[in-house]
Amino acid sequence: MEQMYKRQPGARPLLRGIGSQASADGAGVRIQRVPGFDSPDFSPFLMLDEIRSERADDYIAGFPPHPHRGIETLTYMLNGEFEHQDHLGNRGSVSSGGAQWMRAGRGIIHSEMPGQAPGGMHGFQLWINMAAANKMDDPTWRDIQSAEIPELALDGGESVSEGSLIRLIAGTWHIGGEERNAPLTDAAAEAAVADIRLAAGAEVLLPLPAAHSVLVYVYAGALVTERGTIPRGNMLLYGAGEALQLRAQAPTEGEGAGLLCLHGLPLREPVAHYGPFVMNSREEIEQALRDYNNGTLTD
Structure with missing residues (x-):
C-alpha cells in the first residue's frame, strides 16, 4: 500500500530519480x-x-x-x-x-x-x-x-542507539540548530557528504544552503517521497528550497532507510569527460591524454 506523503513548507521538491x-x-x-x-x-x-x-x-x-x-x-x-x-x-x-x-x-x-x-x-x-x-x-x-567521523542522533534522542542518525563525512551541516563541520571541509565546490540512517517510519527535516544542489542516494531500505516509495539503488535529485525532507518507509513495510546525502555549489561550467579525465573542453582532454602518454601528466 502506497504511504501518504505531505511536503513541509520550505522543503525541496523531488525533481526526478535516476536508477543505478x-x-x-x-x-x-x-x-x-x-x-x-x-x-x-x-x-x-x-x-x-x-x-x-x-x-x-x-x-x-x-x-x-x-x-x-x-x-x-x-x-x-x-x-x-x-x-x-x-x-x-x-x-x-x-x-x-x-x-x-x-x-x-x-x-x-x-x-x-x-x-x-x-x-x-x-x-x-x-x-x-x-x-x-x-x-x-x-x-x-x-x-x-x-x-x-562524527555520528549524531537525528530524532531528538541523546544517543545514536535510540534511532535515526547521521554520520558527517564532508562539508558543513546544520544539526539540531547547530552548525557542525565534518572532518573534510576543503572539498571542491563546498561539497558535503553524509551517511543518514533512518529508523522505520522516521522523518527528518535538514536545513541546507539554498544555493546548493541536493542529491540523495538510497542504499538500503526505501524512502517515501511525493513521487512514491523509492527503493535502494536510486539517486534522487531535488529542486530549490531551504531544507531537505526525508522519510523512511513505515515499520509495516520493512526496514528503514540508508541514505548517502550530498549537497554542493553548482559550478555551471562546461564539462568534457573522457575516461579518468574531466576538463572543460575537448582540447583540454586531448592535452591530458598527450601528457599521460608522454609521461608528463604529473609534472
Missing part, C-alpha cells in the same frame, strides 16, 4: 553506477559508484594504477577495506566506516585495492568536479578513519 546501472570498472570490479556528467542538476557531483557484494571475485581485483586529472574523489566504506597508493608516495587504508579523499588536480596516478572482510564489501566512490580555475592545482590525498 550495473557496470564494471578497474580490473573487472562489479559496480552499480549513477552517471551525472551531462546533468546540470548533478553539479558539482559527476558520478557515484556503489560496490556491494559478498563474493570476493566481484571486487578483489580492484583498481590497479591509473591516472586522473580535473576531479576529486571521495571513497566511503560501509563494510570492507580499501588501500590507496599514488605516485606521490602516499599510502593508506580505511575500513568499515572510514573514507578516503583525493584531489587529482593537474594529475595523479594511483591504485585502489580492496581487502577481504567478513560480509564482503559495501562502499561508494563519488566523483566531484573541480572549478576550471582549480583543475591544475597540486594533487593531494588523505585518509579519514571511522573514529574521526
Whole structure:
C-alpha cells in the first residue's frame, strides 16, 4: 500500500530519480553506477559508484594504477577495506566506516585495492568536479578513519542507539540548530557528504544552503517521497528550497532507510569527460591524454 506523503513548507521538491546501472570498472570490479556528467542538476557531483557484494571475485581485483586529472574523489566504506597508493608516495587504508579523499588536480596516478572482510564489501566512490580555475592545482590525498567521523542522533534522542542518525563525512551541516563541520571541509565546490540512517517510519527535516544542489542516494531500505516509495539503488535529485525532507518507509513495510546525502555549489561550467579525465573542453582532454602518454601528466 502506497504511504501518504505531505511536503513541509520550505522543503525541496523531488525533481526526478535516476536508477543505478550495473557496470564494471578497474580490473573487472562489479559496480552499480549513477552517471551525472551531462546533468546540470548533478553539479558539482559527476558520478557515484556503489560496490556491494559478498563474493570476493566481484571486487578483489580492484583498481590497479591509473591516472586522473580535473576531479576529486571521495571513497566511503560501509563494510570492507580499501588501500590507496599514488605516485606521490602516499599510502593508506580505511575500513568499515572510514573514507578516503583525493584531489587529482593537474594529475595523479594511483591504485585502489580492496581487502577481504567478513560480509564482503559495501562502499561508494563519488566523483566531484573541480572549478576550471582549480583543475591544475597540486594533487593531494588523505585518509579519514571511522573514529574521526562524527555520528549524531537525528530524532531528538541523546544517543545514536535510540534511532535515526547521521554520520558527517564532508562539508558543513546544520544539526539540531547547530552548525557542525565534518572532518573534510576543503572539498571542491563546498561539497558535503553524509551517511543518514533512518529508523522505520522516521522523518527528518535538514536545513541546507539554498544555493546548493541536493542529491540523495538510497542504499538500503526505501524512502517515501511525493513521487512514491523509492527503493535502494536510486539517486534522487531535488529542486530549490531551504531544507531537505526525508522519510523512511513505515515499520509495516520493512526496514528503514540508508541514505548517502550530498549537497554542493553548482559550478555551471562546461564539462568534457573522457575516461579518468574531466576538463572543460575537448582540447583540454586531448592535452591530458598527450601528457599521460608522454609521461608528463604529473609534472
